[in-house]
Amino acid sequence: LFEITILGSSGAIPAYGRYPSCQFIQVANKYFLIDCGEGAQMQMSRFQVPFHKIQRIFISHLHGDHVLGLMGLLFSMHLQKRSADLHLHAFKGLDEIIIAHLKYSHSALNFTIVFHTTQEGTMETIFEDDTITVETIPLYHRIACSGFLIKEKPKPRRINKNKLPPTILLQQIIALKEGRDILDDAGNIIYKNDALTLPPPPSLSYAYCSDTAFNLEIAKQIEGVNLLYHEATFMQEEKKKALETFHSTTADAAHIAIQSNAKALLIGHFSARYRDLDLVLKETQEIFPNTSLAIEGQTFKIEA
Amino acid sequence: LFEITILGSSGAIPAYGRYPSCQFIQVANKYFLIDCGEGAQMQMSRFQVPFHKIQRIFISHLHGDHVLGLMGLLFSMHLQKRSADLHLHAFKGLDEIIIAHLKYSHSALNFTIVFHTTQEGTMETIFEDDTITVETIPLYHRIACSGFLIKEKPKPRRINKNKLPPTILLQQIIALKEGRDILDDAGNIIYKNDALTLPPPPSLSYAYCSDTAFNLEIAKQIEGVNLLYHEATFMQEEKKKALETFHSTTADAAHIAIQSNAKALLIGHFSARYRDLDLVLKETQEIFPNTSLAIEGQTFKIEA
Numbered sequence: 001l002f003e004i005t006i007l008g009s010s011g012a013i014p015a016y017g018r019y020p021s022c023q024f025i026q027v028a029n030k031y032f033l034i035d036c037g038e039g040a041q042m043q044m045s046r047f048q049v050p051f052h053k054i055q056r057i058f059i060s061h062l063h064g065d066h067v068l069g070l071m072g073l074l075f076s077m078h079l080q081k082r083s084a085d086l087h088l089h090a091f092k093g094l095d096e097i098i099i100a101h102l103k104y105s106h107s108a109l110n111f112t113i114v115f116h117t118t119q120e121g122t123m124e125t126i127f128e129d130d131t132i133t134v135e136t137i138p139l140y141h142r143i144a145c146s147g148f149l150i151k152e153k154p155k156p157r158r159i160n161k162n163k164l165p166p167t168i169l170l171q172q173i174i175a176l177k178e179g180r181d182i183l184d185d186a187g188n189i190i191y192k193n194d195a196l197t198l199p200p201p202p203s204l205s206y207a208y209c210s211d212t213a214f215n216l217e218i219a220k221q222i223e224g225v226n227l228l229y230h231e232a233t234f235m236q237e238e239k240k241k242a243l244e245t246f247h248s249t250t251a252d253a254a255h256i257a258i259q260s261n262a263k264a265l266l267i268g269h270f271s272a273r274y275r276d277l278d279l280v281l282k283e284t285q286e287i288f289p290n291t292s293l294a295i296e297g298q299t300f301k302i303e304a
Numbered sequence: 305l306f307e308i309t310i311l312g313s314s315g316a317i318p319a320y321g322r323y324p325s326c327q328f329i330q331v332a333n334k335y336f337l338i339d340c341g342e343g344a345q346m347q348m349s350r351f352q353v354p355f356h357k358i359q360r361i362f363i364s365h366l367h368g369d370h371v372l373g374l375m376g377l378l379f380s381m382h383l384q385k386r387s388a389d390l391h392l393h394a395f396k397g398l399d400e401i402i403i404a405h406l407k408y409s410h411s412a413l414n415f416t417i418v419f420h421t422t423q424e425g426t427m428e429t430i431f432e433d434d435t436i437t438v439e440t441i442p443l444y445h446r447i448a449c450s451g452f453l454i455k456e457k458p459k460p461r462r463i464n465k466n467k468l469p470p471t472i473l474l475q476q477i478i479a480l481k482e483g484r485d486i487l488d489d490a491g492n493i494i495y496k497n498d499a500l501t502l503p504p505p506p507s508l509s510y511a512y513c514s515d516t517a518f519n520l521e522i523a524k525q526i527e528g529v530n531l532l533y534h535e536a537t538f539m540q541e542e543k544k545k546a547l548e549t550f551h552s553t554t555a556d557a558a559h560i561a562i563q564s565n566a567k568a569l570l571i572g573h574f575s576a577r578y579r580d581l582d583l584v585l586k587e588t589q590e591i592f593p594n595t596s597l598a599i600e601g602q603t604f605k606i607e608a
Contacts (some may be wrong), residue, residue, distance in 0.1 A: 013380050014346050020376075038376040039343040042318050062408040064379045068372070072324075072342040075368045076317050093408030100404050104366040104397030106447045143410045 002027045002152070002204050002302040004227065006268070007043040009294035011233050011247075012065045014038070015272035019296060020065035021210060023229070024049045027150060028131040033057040034148055034208050040069030041076050047297045052082060056127065058134070059090035059118075060210060061145035067094065071101045074109060082111045089116045089126050091144045120144040123221060137221055139212035141246045147210065149222055152203040163196050202304045207262075210269050213243070214252035219259035226302050228262035229294065231269035235283055238271075250280055254287035268294030306331045306456070306508050306606040308531065310572070311347040313598035315537050315551075316369045318342070319576035323600060324369035325514060327533070328353045331454060332435040337361040338452055338512050344373030345380050351601045356386060360431065362438070363394035363422075364514060365449035371398065375405050378413060386415045393420045393430055395448045424448040427525060441525055443516035445550045451513040453526055461501040468500060506608045511566075514573050517547070518556035523563035530606050532566035533598065535573035539587055542575075554584055558591035572598030 003026045008019035020037025024044070031053040033040070044051045051073065059067055067090075077086070088094070095115045102108065116126060118136060121144075127134035130153070137147035156177035172182050182191040207222040210231035222228060230253035234242045242249045248256075250267065257265040265288050267280070274280055277293050284291045292300070307330045312323035324341025328348070335357040337344070348355045355377065363371055371394075381390070392398070399419045406412065420430060422440060425448075431438040434457070441451030460481035476486050486495040511526040514535035526532060534557035538546045546553045552560075554571065561569040569592050571584070578584055581597050588595045596604070 013383050014376075015349065017346075017350070019346065038373065039346055042321075042323065042343055045319065046321070064375055064405065064409055064411075068376045069342065071368055072318075072372045079317050091408075093404075097401070097404045097408060100397070100401045101368065104395075104401060105368060107368075 003299050004206060005047065005049060005299045006294045006296050007040055007047065008037045009268035009270060009296060011269050011271045013272040016275050018270065019043055021269060022069060025150065031055055035060055035066040036070040036073060037065050038068040041073045043296065052080060056087040056089065058148050059094060060147060061141060061143055062091055062093055077111065078109045085112045085114050087114045087116060089118055091118050118146055137207065137209060137218050139209060140215050141211045145211060148208045149205065151205040154203055155200040157197040157200050160196055160198050204302045206302055211247060213246040214248050216259055219256060222260045224261050226263045227266060227300060228257050228260065229266040229268060230256050232267035232280065232284060233269050233271050235280055250284040251287055254284045257288045265291040266294050266300060267291060307603050308510060309351065309353060309603045310598045310600050311344055311351065312341045313572035313574060313600060315573050315575045317576040320579050322574065323347055325573060326373060329454065335359055339364055339370040340374040340377060341369050342372040345377045347600065356384060360391040360393065362452050363398060364451060365445060365447055366395055366397055381415065382413045389416045389418050391418045391420060393422055395422050422450055441511065441513060441522050443513060444519050445515045449515060451511060453509065453511045455509040456507040458507055459504040461504050464500055464502050508606045510606055516552060517550040518552050520563055523560060526564045528565050530567045531570060531604060532561050532564065533570045533572060534560050536571035536584065536588060537573050537575050539584055554588040555591055558588045561592040569595040570598050570604060571595060
């Protein structure tokens with residue numbers, strides 16, 4: 001399972017019931033949050049997101065609309081007796097803000113925050129386990145900002161049960177899944193791997209790119225991504241405003257999707273000037289048809 | 305006009321769509337906010353509260369559920385081009401938190417925050433103009449905490465137009481409103497004040513008491529208050545929990561209302577354990593019948 005649930009998709013000023021940036025990610029039994037705008041915990045409650053399961057929180061940058069929901073979430077986790085470590089990935093400074101809040105509320109959380117400092121302007125792998133990696137994507141914004149690329153690792157080959165000889169041993173099945181041939185004691189091939197196996201299921205990926213000026217450099221890193229979330233704060237007529245504020249337009253997001261050969265595009269971080277998002281979607285789809293709006297409460301399943 | 309609009313009435317963990325503490329006050333052409341829990345700006349947008357008009361924000365204490373909506377509100381005021389000074393009354397530490405947020409988001413607000421440090425454990429007048437005063441109410445909580453008492457000053461006597469002689473001078477009308485008699489040049493009384501005037505309209509008052517352990521000492525300060533907002537985090541069966549956490553129960557709130565001869569009681573800061581608030585209200589009304597629930601979006605008019 002690889003799913004993205006949108007909890008907030010507003011730009012800097014929340015408007016029309018939209019909340020600031022926040023996404024809940026479920027991938028291979030791991031639970032992440034990307035960004036944590038104000039009201040994130042209320043949105044989790046509203047959409048029945050199990051926030052006690054969150055293991056890691058990735059914060060793209062320290063503008064308020066991406067981070068002001070964090071303290072409330074931490075306090076609620078504390079009040080609900082969380083004991084598991086919480087890993088927090090962010091640029092330097094967020095640790096200081098958290099400490100100031102704890103100090104003046106005379107609070108000590110009953111769980112540990114493991115703070116991982118994001119490095120500015122460089123791509124790095126910030127999480128890795130048996131099944132996935134998470135990389136930062138350097139973005140251009142007014143302050144240090146990084147996107148995140150979550151990629152499944154190559155998966156084992158699938159055993160073709162119809163072809164499997166009844167005498168096969170468990171250790172031979174493991175070898176087959178790893179892509180090896182089956183050899184006899186003398187080292188001769190008994191079964192070629194591809195005679196008994198099928199290719200592995202594809203490794204899926206998700207890229208989160210917000211906030212950012214139009215930046216074609218990221219296309220190479222996210223090449224072939226299954227789902228690209230890219231901010232589209234403005235429509236094309238506000239291109240000048242987008243440039244001034246280091247944000248992207250609908251067309252910018254669509255062109256990044258094209259250049260990176262993304263399978264699907266999800267746009268968000270909508271300016272408060274757009275009450276109705278139909279035109280925002282339409283303008284993007286004219287360039288990249290397989291585009292969806294990041295609507296709060298909706299879950300996007302990443303599939304082959 | 306003297307009105308209280310409830311924007312949040314939840315205890316520490318927001319639940320069932322309830323938001324943390326926040327109230328918008330309109331009194332004699334002044335606009336105040338008391339407390340600013342997470343999501344306050346979204347609630348203002350939802351209930352069409354004109355947040356650009358807010359002149360002063362009073363923060364009772366630095367627990368997250370009373371203050372975490374402040375930075376988002378400040379950033380939105382900034383983005384909406386506020387230029388007027390904003391007066392902020394709070395205990396020491398909130399200034400440091402604000403500065404840390406501004407520093408790490410590389411932001412400089414385009415308006416001035418005038419920070420007024422609340423003194424702990426003492427009643428003081430923290431705002432006064434021609435028509436009202438605002439006093440702190442020392443409360444007992446786990447950290448430094450103060451309530452607020454907003455009182456209209458004595459108003460001018462009302463002219464009894466039916467009794468007014470046609471020859472009266474403007475300066476004599478002013479004297480009458482101030483309660484003085486009308487004298488001739490020799491200093492003899494021409495008109496006794498009460499022959500031409502009616503008593504002034506009553507001076508109204510509002511007390512906000514949250515968060516606090518049961519504390520009868522406040523009754524004297526808020527004697528005769530028109531509307532008392534008092535926290536009732538727990539029902540009576542959780543009295544022990546209330547004591548442990550320095551909170552109040554329904555009965556505690558009702559007894560403060562009785563002891564202070566409050567005209568009406570408004571309860572809030574409801575624990576997340578209560579989905580339905582009917583029993584919370586009923587238990588309070590059994591002791592103090594003129595009690596209402598602080599329901600979000602509702603406006604309570606303070607009248608004689």
